[in-house]
Amino acid sequence: MMRIHSNSKFQENRRGIAILWLILWGSFLMVFFCVVLEVATLWQAQVEINNAMDSAALAAVGDWGVSGIGSTEIPRNVGVAYTASNPILGVAYSPQTNYGTASGSNPNANASNTGNFVFGAIDTTTDPVTFNGNADVGCAAGDVTIRITDSSAGGGVGSVDPNSILLSFDAGTNLAIDSIKFILPDQVKGPAGAYAFFRTDIAPQVLITTPFDLNGVDTEPSSDPPPVWSSPNGNGDISFTFEDLYTATEAQSFRINFNGNSFTENDFLNFGVSTNQLGPSGYPSPYPGSVGDAWGYYGVTVEVDFRNTITNQTSTGHGVFVDVAANNVSEATLSGGAGGGFPAVLAQVTVPVQGYCSSLFGVTFFNVSASSVAYYDCNTNRTATVNVSNFTFP
Secondary structure, three states: OOOOOOOHHHHHHHHHHHHHHHHHHHHHHHHHHHHHHHHHHHHHHHHHHHHHHHHHHHHHHHHHHHOOOOOOHHHHHHHHHHHHOOOEOOEOOOOOOOEOOOOOOOOOOEOOOOOOEEEEEEOOOOOOOEEEOOOOOOOOOEEEEEEEEOOOOOOOOOOOOOOOEEEEEEEOOOEEEEEEEEEOOOHHHOOOOOOOEEEOOOOOEEOOOOOOEEOOEEOOOOEOOOOEOOOOOOOOOEEEEEEEEEEOOEEEEEEEEEOOOOOEOOOEEEEEOOEEOOOOOOOOOOOOOOHHHHHHHOOOEEEEEEEEOOOOOEEEEEEEOEEOOOOOEEEEEEEEOOOOOEEEEEEEEEEEEOOHHHHHHOOOOEEEEEEEEEEEEOOOOEEEEOOOOEEEOO
């Protein structure tokens, strides 16, 4: 009988090769599976940390804004709370407040520029945007008081009293006044053919001091004698222009202009202008007996052009004169503008991420980082995130 001999050694080799391939492919598939899991975990963590930073920045700057842009301590705690309420991979993360000591060079009390919450301001909301971590920012509007005290009846070609109108810039952080326009009531309010006007051929006068520097404002006229503050004024900071002309010598409005940042918070000055026919000759009775009362009785209006000295954004405040209890006196008060740009908060964090496979070995290989800048609009009381091009921490 013929026997069939099998090659058992060859069979064993084939089994060994199969086991080797199984080990190699199994390892490859396991590594590939771990890489996919780690990438998916990192992606999920990145999305969640981005959302957490957006939420924290918006909440912090919103609380800072509605509280009047004061201390940053409580708004920082709000940002921490909102971060913790948005867990990353199911784990709540509590950042540090980065709250330090406020000073002249650090008005927002940032402990460092790299902390989790940096309070400051952005200069604009459109590209390119710059975030300033040490900006002294505020939402308080500029407050202006204008008071006229004039016992004359107006009219004629008499001299102008430079002490009749007091202009006071009472408050306005990081604000300057570029110009103020005074507008007499429309001529249709008087009888047919009658109207009030400012005399353009009689120069407005400023109550000047010697030397000309008055609390930072150069009151020197453009020419003298006689003293005239024409525009442009190459000698001083003040000039006058007449607008809305009726005739070559009669105007419905005039404007006082200030150069650069010359007229800012706590500045004041006195000046006068020739007001005519804002009374008996132009308007029916009852009428006041003086220009000082007439400005309030007939409602002379005023427009103040504010400018933010940091962002150069402009805004206009409007007011109307009202007659006050004192004789021959009317007054207008108004607010406008906002100082220091847009209040903003930079929220930034780096968090270690442990995926499924790395957790098997009890190690952490990766970190994810995110940052978000949100600002507060003082005019609309709304918050929004913004993409920042430049960061500065002077």
